[in-house]
Amino acid sequence: MAEGATRSRENTRARLLDAAAEVFAEVGLGEASVERICERAGFTRGAFYSNFASKDEMFLELAKAVARDRVAAVRVRVAEIDVAEELGVEADDAASIIRVLDVIGDDRVSTLLMHEINIHAMRDAEFAAAYRAQDADMLDEVVQLIQEIVDDGGLVLRLPAHEAARIILAVWGDVSGRAAIAGLDAAATSELRSIEVGRVVHLIIEKC
Amino acid sequence: MAEGATRSRENTRARLLDAAAEVFAEVGLGEASVERICERAGFTRGAFYSNFASKDEMFLELAKAVARDRVAAVRVRVAEIDVAEELGVEADDAASIIRVLDVIGDDRVSTLLMHEINIHAMRDAEFAAAYRAQDADMLDEVVQLIQEIVDDGGLVLRLPAHEAARIILAVWGDVSGRAAIAGLDAAATSELRSIEVGRVVHLIIEKC
DNA sequence: GGGTTTCGATACAGCGCTGTATCCGATACA
DNA sequence: TGTATCGGATACAGCGCTGTATCGAAACCC
Numbered sequence A, B: 001m002a003e004g005a006t007r008s009r010e011n012t013r014a015r016l017l018d019a020a021a022e023v024f025a026e027v028g029l030g031e032a033s034v035e036r037i038c039e040r041a042g043f044t045r046g047a048f049y050s051n052f053a054s055k056d057e058m059f060l061e062l063a064k065a066v067a068r069d070r071v072a073a074v075r076v077r078v079a080e081i082d083v084a085e086e087l088g089v090e091a092d093d094a095a096s097i098i099r100v101l102d103v104i105g106d107d108r109v110s111t112l113l114m115h116e117i118n119i120h121a122m123r124d125a126e127f128a129a130a131y132r133a134q135d136a137d138m139l140d141e142v143v144q145l146i147q148e149i150v151d152d153g154g155l156v157l158r159l160p161a162h163e164a165a166r167i168i169l170a171v172w173g174d175v176s177g178r179a180a181i182a183g184l185d186a187a188a189t190s191e192l193r194s195i196e197v198g199r200v201v202h203l204i205i206e207k208c
Numbered sequence C: 001g002g003g004t005t006t007c008g009a010t011a012c013a014g015c016g017c018t019g020t021a022t023c024c025g026a027t028a029c030a
Numbered sequence D: 001t002g003t004a005t006c007g008g009a010t011a012c013a014g015c016g017c018t019g020t021a022t023c024g025a026a027a028c029c030c
Helices: A003-031 A034-041 A045-051 A055-086 A093-101 A108-123 A125-153 A161-182 A186-204 B003-031 B034-041 B045-051 B055-086 B093-101 B108-123 B125-153 B161-182 B186-204
Strands: none
Touching (some): A003 A045, A003 B108, A034 A045, A055 A108, A093 A161, A161 A186, A186 B161, B003 B034, B003 B045, B055 B093, B055 B108, B108 B125
16 A cells, blocks of 8 residues: 555546546436546546446445535635635625635536436435435535624525525526526626526525 | 328327336436337337437437427416406415426426436537527516516516526426435425425515 | 238347456565 | 566457348228
């Protein structure tokens, strides 16, 4: 278990996972062959089967990694906003939320991949359990964010925080999907999200 | 082109399309083989290639049919509500909208299929164009519905109607997806939808 | 009722993918 | 520096799917 070897192995795993994310996004889980993933990563199938038991097992791992990264990214952003508030920099309510959410899935590949993960959760009950757990984590994070913004700004919610979070996430996902369908680039997608999600946030948060 | 033969041919086409809808929902477009679809329909591939040029062409046709049926179903429900209102039967605002939307994709297969169609639209630009057109039609239908309910009830919208419709559809889709992931049956799904969509409707429609 | 057409079944050649078994080179270690 | 180990490449047998070409039977037409 030498350092170099391990590092190299971890590196090929990462490269394979990255390639898989792209391929899954491009053609979907079903049509993505192990061969194609390896080709994309610059390996042969030997490397794949040396690192993963099967395509499904790999997909599971990829989904876990994506979920972990998303929640972590949101958590970081929330913390950043906390710091900003403590420094007295009062941000606009909607803008804060959008800036936080913007960290998840800016790009096309992420959106496609999330949808692929989502639909897989509908098909596989076992996978669904893990998915729901991470979805709940993400929701909690957003709830907490909303709560802080409302408390610090002396604002009022028209809805319980966790229901508000659900709606915001739903609209966020909907806009992202439509942007991908419309073929919008990152900038345009971001702008569209600001507008539409901002509208919902202002609908939910009552200004006094 | 005798009647009987034609009818029979139409029948096999329909059976193949039904089977395809199930298989696409179960395993996705990519993993659905022509063979499997035919097996499900009780035919061999001979019948398939006699009726469709390819799996993709068939998917396109299926998507068109689904879209057509959905919009048509909504249109019928909207008309029903119009009649009810003319008869003086004043329905609850949220309930009316939910009853209309409930007509689209009650079941698990429809939800899966819609997601499959949706994700395919993200991947295929040409397909996306057709998808967006039908999506716009559906949106228009909901906008009209909202408008009528608001006008007849002397209510006020907190948002422009078409933005309200977008949000309602987004939440509706989100709830449907989560219900499928949770493995809820039709009744539970319907109930969950009532609650969550109802909440959004009440948020958007101001009662005077 | 015999010829014609049509629809779906069957047969076939071929390809791409799978998963395993084996091999080779590089790296770590003594 | 020789040796053991490990990671990835290569080789291989086999399967399932594809799409076409052909065939048989049933329905239709006169």
